[in-house]
Amino acid sequence: MDRWYWCGSSLTAGEVVCTTANGIRLYDGDKRTGYDDGHLTLTNHRLLWRHESQSSSLGLHLSLVVLVEDEAGGFTSSPKLLLHLAQPPHSKPAGPVAASSNSFIKLSFRQGGCSSFQQALQNAIGERDWEKVVIPSLPASHGKQSGGKTIHTGILGIERAIQAKQEETNQNISHAFEDLKNLMGLAKDMVFLSKSISNKIKEHSGEVSVDDTTRFRSYLLSLGIDDPVTRETYGSATQYHHHLAKEISQALEEPVKEVGGVMLLSEVYCRINRARGLQLLSPEDVMHACHLMKKFDLSLNLHTFESGVQVVQTAGLDQDKVVETTVETLKSHEVDGVSAGDLARECGMPLLLAQERLLQAERCAKAVRDESSEGLRFFPNLFFSRS
Amino acid sequence: MRRRAGVGAIQRQKIQQDKFKEKGSEIQENQLEQMTLQMEKFRENLEEFATKHKNEIKKNPQFRKQFQEMCASIGVDPLASGKGFWCEMLGVGDFYYELGVQMLELCVATSYRNGGVILLEEVLRRLNQRRRPDNQISSDDVVRAVKKLRVLGSGMEVVATGSSQFIYSIPGELSMDHTTLLQQAETVGHMTVCSAASSLGWTQERVGRTLDHLLRVGIAWRDDQDRPASFWFPAFFQQCTTAE
Numbered sequence: 001m002d003r004w005y006w007c008g009s010s011l012t013a014g015e016v017v018c019t020t021a022n023g024i025r026l027y028d029g030d031k032r033t034g035y036d037d038g039h040l041t042l043t044n045h046r047l048l049w050r051h052e053s054q055s056s057s058l059g060l061h062l063s064l065v066v067l068v069e070d071e072a073g074g075f076t077s078s079p080k081l082l083l084h085l086a087q088p089p090h091s092k093p094a095g096p097v098a099a100s101s102n103s104f105i106k107l108s109f110r111q112g113g114c115s116s117f118q119q120a121l122q123n124a125i126g127e128r129d130w131e132k133v134v135i136p137s138l139p140a141s142h143g144k145q146s147g148g149k150t151i152h153t154g155i156l157g158i159e160r161a162i163q164a165k166q167e168e169t170n171q172n173i174s175h176a177f178e179d180l181k182n183l184m185g186l187a188k189d190m191v192f193l194s195k196s197i198s199n200k201i202k203e204h205s206g207e208v209s210v211d212d213t214t215r216f217r218s219y220l221l222s223l224g225i226d227d228p229v230t231r232e233t234y235g236s237a238t239q240y241h242h243h244l245a246k247e248i249s250q251a252l253e254e255p256v257k258e259v260g261g262v263m264l265l266s267e268v269y270c271r272i273n274r275a276r277g278l279q280l281l282s283p284e285d286v287m288h289a290c291h292l293m294k295k296f297d298l299s300l301n302l303h304t305f306e307s308g309v310q311v312v313q314t315a316g317l318d319q320d321k322v323v324e325t326t327v328e329t330l331k332s333h334e335v336d337g338v339s340a341g342d343l344a345r346e347c348g349m350p351l352l353l354a355q356e357r358l359l360q361a362e363r364c365a366k367a368v369r370d371e372s373s374e375g376l377r378f379f380p381n382l383f384f385s386r387s
Numbered sequence: 388m389r390r391r392a393g394v395g396a397i398q399r400q401k402i403q404q405d406k407f408k409e410k411g412s413e414i415q416e417n418q419l420e421q422m423t424l425q426m427e428k429f430r431e432n433l434e435e436f437a438t439k440h441k442n443e444i445k446k447n448p449q450f451r452k453q454f455q456e457m458c459a460s461i462g463v464d465p466l467a468s469g470k471g472f473w474c475e476m477l478g479v480g481d482f483y484y485e486l487g488v489q490m491l492e493l494c495v496a497t498s499y500r501n502g503g504v505i506l507l508e509e510v511l512r513r514l515n516q517r518r519r520p521d522n523q524i525s526s527d528d529v530v531r532a533v534k535k536l537r538v539l540g541s542g543m544e545v546v547a548t549g550s551s552q553f554i555y556s557i558p559g560e561l562s563m564d565h566t567t568l569l570q571q572a573e574t575v576g577h578m579t580v581c582s583a584a585s586s587l588g589w590t591q592e593r594v595g596r597t598l599d600h601l602l603r604v605g606i607a608w609r610d611d612q613d614r615p616a617s618f619w620f621p622a623f624f625q626q627c628t629t630a631e
Contacts, residue, residue: 176440176450180457183436186429188461193422200418212419219426224458224467240470266541270488280484281469283538310540341605351498352541375603 001028001105003088005095007059009050011043014129018042019120023111024049026058027080029102040107042120044129058096060105062125064088070118071106079114081107081121191225198227214238242296244281244289248272249298252312256300261317264350265290265302265310305356319360326361330380337370337377430472437476444477448525454479455531466535486524486532489514494543494556501622502605503557504569507545510554526552553622557604564597569606572620577610579617 004026011017019042026035026049035058041048050057066084073079084104109117197216218238220227251272256263263271265287273280281289290302290312301315329346330338338346344354358378361367367378443450458465458473465473466483474480493513497505507526515523529545533554536543543556546566551573571587572578583594598618601607608619 172440173443173447173450176443177453179436179440180450180454183432184457184461186425186432187458187463190422190425190429191462193418193425197418197422216419216422219422221468221470222426222472224464224471224473225462226464226467240468264541266491266536266539266543269536269539270491273484273488278481279469279475280481280488282466282474282480282484283487283535285468285470287538304540308540308542350495 001026001033001097001102002095002100003064003085003092003105004049004058004060004097005093006056007048007093009048009055009057012045015043015045018044018124019117021109021111021113021117023109025108025110027106027108028097028100029104030106031102035096037110040117042117042124044124044127047121060085061130063128063130065121065125068118068122068125070114073109073114078108078110079112080109081114081118083107187223190223194220194223194225194227241285241288241292244285245292245296245298248286248289249293249300251275253299253314256312256314260347260349262311262313262322262349262353264352265312267350268312305360307356307359309352309356311353311356320364322357323361323364323366326357327366327380330361330367330378334380337379339375339377341375430476433472433476437478441477444479445482446521448523448528451479451482452525452527455527466531483528483532483535486514486528487536490529490532490543490554491536491541491556494554498556500624501620502601502607503555504606504622505554505556506622507552507554529554557606564593565601568594568597568601569620569622572607572618573623576623577617577619579613579615581615 021040021042024038024040026033026038035049035051038049038051041050041057044062046062047060048057049060064085066086069082069084071080071082082104083106087103107117194216201213201216217227218240221238221240248268252263252268255271268290269281269283269286272286287310290300290310293312294301294315297315299315300312301317302310303313304310326343329343333342338358340351340355340358343349343358344351347354349357358367358369362369362378365384366381368381368383370377370379440450444454455465463473465471465477465479468474469480469484471480490510493510494503494505507529510529511524511526514529518524530552533543533545541556543554546553546555553569567587568583571583575582575586580591580594580598583589583598584591587594598607602609602618606620606622608621610617610619
């Protein structure tokens with residue numbers, strides 16, 4: 001009880017009210033005190049207790065609270081919060097009790113609200129806002145000639161500018177979040193509407209015209225909604241992707257030839273986006289576009305290996321020729337064998353591609369593997385060629 | 388309506404069904420019209436939002452994360468296509484796709500050293516070094532960008548082991564054993580078969596097998612001049628993380 005001190009009811013700089021409760025009785029340890037039926041305010045720095053008839057409050061700084069426990073109320077007693085307190089600093093102003101033998105107090109919630117208050121109290125203690133340094137904001141002068149001018153220069157001026165900017169950013173962000181919430185509300189309605197339209201399409205597939213469906217699918221693409229129904233029947237590609245397919249194959253025909261006729265899809269993604277600079281393509285855009293290449297008989301094709309690796313290669317690239325070239329490389333390293341890393345370094349191709357080529361050669365029975373702790377190495381298939 | 392018998396009843400029923408179908412298509416057309424109207428309204432609102440807050444998206448990682456989470460909660464993927472409203476007007480796409488390109492390039496550049504396994508923190512540090520201080524990226528941004536890259540089939544993914552997260556850009560999967568050993572490697576930097584077996588409580592054979600695999604894919608290096616042979620993990624080398 002000796003940690004409480006008399007103070008005014010106004011808040012200090014940087015202090016904000018977190019929550020309040022009525023009908024609070026203060027206990028010194030386990031003993032009741034005469035401070036009953038008061039209004040308790042929790043701020044981010046202190047606890048303030050005040051009786052209606054008085055103007056001054058009892059304050060308790062939150063830095064002194066070591067532990068908060070709760071005692072459930074029974075038939076005759078109300079729920080209580082038990083606050084274990086640290087020793088008060090010598091500089092503590094005068095309070096109602098000079099010294100107390102108890103190092104804990106209790107707050108009795110005669111009118112309820114105990115658990116929510118406990119939550120707020122623990123949050124406030126966890127935040128430790130009183131330790132944060134508050135940059136003092138100088139009040140602007142209100143057009144008076146006497147009294148201080150608003151200081152724009154020097155360190156105070158800089159601090160003022162920083163704080164003003166911080167406040168402005170905070171304001172902006174909270175506005176931004178508000179606007180974002182409204183925007184999301186609109187978007188949510190449209191997602192709902194699109195679901196019901198796609199259900200209609202599923203049920204009456206003969207009656208929805210192709211134009212309408214195309215329009216609907218372009219809306220889905222604009223919003224970024226993934227609709228399984230239309231995806232199954234029509235695929236995810238739209239006019240936009242057809243256009244992209246042509247663009248990619250035109251732009252990358254030469255580069256692909258330069259690297260030997262085959263390029264990893266991730267490499268394609270990087271190159272086309274670097275070339276574009278602005279209005280970049282999403283990975284899905286690139287993938288859908290490349291899937292369409294074969295349909296349009298373009299100069300590049302997408303090829304997917306069994307392991308899931310995807311490459312873009314020049315149309316008409318003969319798989320057999322590729323295998324032959326790989327086997328040639330193997331033959332020149334008959335003694336040691338060739339690992340994926342070796343092939344990648346020698347032929348200047350990415351590691352994934354080298355691996356796929358070796359596996360492809362193995363599938364065609366032109367190469368054999370040797371797996372050991374030295375790594376995975378491939379050799380020409382002498383069982384076939386020499387037997 | 389009481390069912391009646393006879394040809395007349397069948398004909399009436401058919402007329403009724405046709406009328407229902409017609410009404411159905413009418414309603415559906417209305418729905419599509421309604422959607423068109425709503426799209427226009429949404430587009431206007433999004434434009435307004437963009438003029439006010441486009442910068443927030445670029446500069447504030449917290450705002451970006453909030454934005455992505457809200458989109459996900461209503462079932463919308465703002466990064467699905469560069470042609471979508473979100474990308475065209477807010478420029479969200481450019482941010483993440485560019486990040487994807489940078490990640491791919493970074494992984495290719497460092498894979499000869501770390502075998503295709505790189506710490507998320509190192510990625511953040513390297514990429515943020517090149518960016519302006521008010522344009523920094525967060526780990527949430529990187530994770531989302533990597534998720535998007537998966538459709539390209541290059542096997543890139545984010546894996547969490549214990550306290551830290553890695554970006555794997557190697558093909559093939561790593562099992563629980565491999566990731567546990569990597570976690571161990573992160574704390575000690577290098578290990579022998581015996582030291583790993585005793586600290587993890589595994590059999591030596593199990594440790595040997597796991598280390599073999601990591602050796603094969605290039606994540607671990609073996610020093611045979613040490614007796615017994617010790618294993619090192621370039622992904623965690625101090626020199627690797629500070630060198631450019």
